[in-house]
Each structure stands twice: as C-alpha cells, then as structure tokens.
Amino acid sequence: MSDKTCARCGSAYDPAEAREYLGQMLCEDCYLDAMSPIVVCDPWAVHTAKSLKDLPGGQALSPMQQKLYNLVKERGEVPIPEAAAHLGLSEDDLRREFAPLRHMEMLRGCKKDDGIYLTLF
Incomplete structure (x- = not known):
C-alpha cells in the first residue's frame, strides 16, 4: 500500500488497483460505483x-x-x-x-x- 488516497472516499489505495475516472484517481470500490450509477427511475x-x-x-x-x-x-x-x-x-x-x-x-x-x-x- 502507499499513501495515495481516493479522490472520492478518501481511503488509501494500492496504486496497482487505482483507476482514473473523469480526471480523478479512485479506489476500486469508488470506480465500480462510478461506472454503475444508481438508476431509480428506469x-x-x-x-x-x-x-x-x-x-x-x-x-x-x-x-x-x-x-x-x-x-x-x-x-x-x-x-x-x-x-x-x-x-x-x-x-x-x-x-x-x-x-x-x-x-x-x-x-x-x-x-x-x-x-x-x-x-x-
């Protein structure tokens, strides 16, 4: 692990598992949330x-x-x-x-x- 933190949740992440989304570095969990947004009225x-x-x-x-x-x-x-x-x-x-x-x-x-x-x- 490094001292890098997720731009969305603020938790530390392993740089090998980080993903870029809209110019922000996100942990894997936040990236998955960003890629599958909640759609209530569908x-x-x-x-x-x-x-x-x-x-x-x-x-x-x-x-x-x-x-x-x-x-x-x-x-x-x-x-x-x-x-x-x-x-x-x-x-x-x-x-x-x-x-x-x-x-x-x-x-x-x-x-x-x-x-x-x-x-x-």
Whole structure:
C-alpha cells in the first residue's frame, strides 16, 4: 500500500488497483460505483420487475431491502438521511437498496420541504 488516497472516499489505495475516472484517481470500490450509477427511475427496470413478480421466486427482497421497506411502512415517510442512519448505511448504499424497491413499485421517493422522503408506492 502507499499513501495515495481516493479522490472520492478518501481511503488509501494500492496504486496497482487505482483507476482514473473523469480526471480523478479512485479506489476500486469508488470506480465500480462510478461506472454503475444508481438508476431509480428506469422504465425498463419497472417493466421487468412487474413482469417477473408473478413468477416463482419473483419479488424476493434482500434482508436490507426488507428492513428498509418495513421502516417506511411503519413510519409512513422517512427522509433519506434518517433512513440511512437508522439502517447503518451510507446514503449511496441506501439508494442502491431503494432502487429495486422503486422498480417493484413498493416504495417511491418524493420531494418535501428541503429533502427527499421515502414513502410507500
């Protein structure tokens, strides 16, 4: 390891595993996140999720997705930062867990006041 740090997360990285993205040197994890951004409002993903939900094994949630769904169901609406803190996730990780729930039309996001809230669909 060297003393080089990721431009996005600030953690040290091995120069052999670093990647350049938009002029910044990133660790491997941040590079993968940058190359596969979260797409919440994706009509094709919504169509696919709806088509697959009635098949055997369709609409199975991960344990974290189930916790997120239960949290929103219990509270009615939850600001994204509060949901992330409650579940022990970063906001980026929370958004990754939220995206499939949005595609399955179980949860949605809505702007309210100065933030984005998660609510039931």
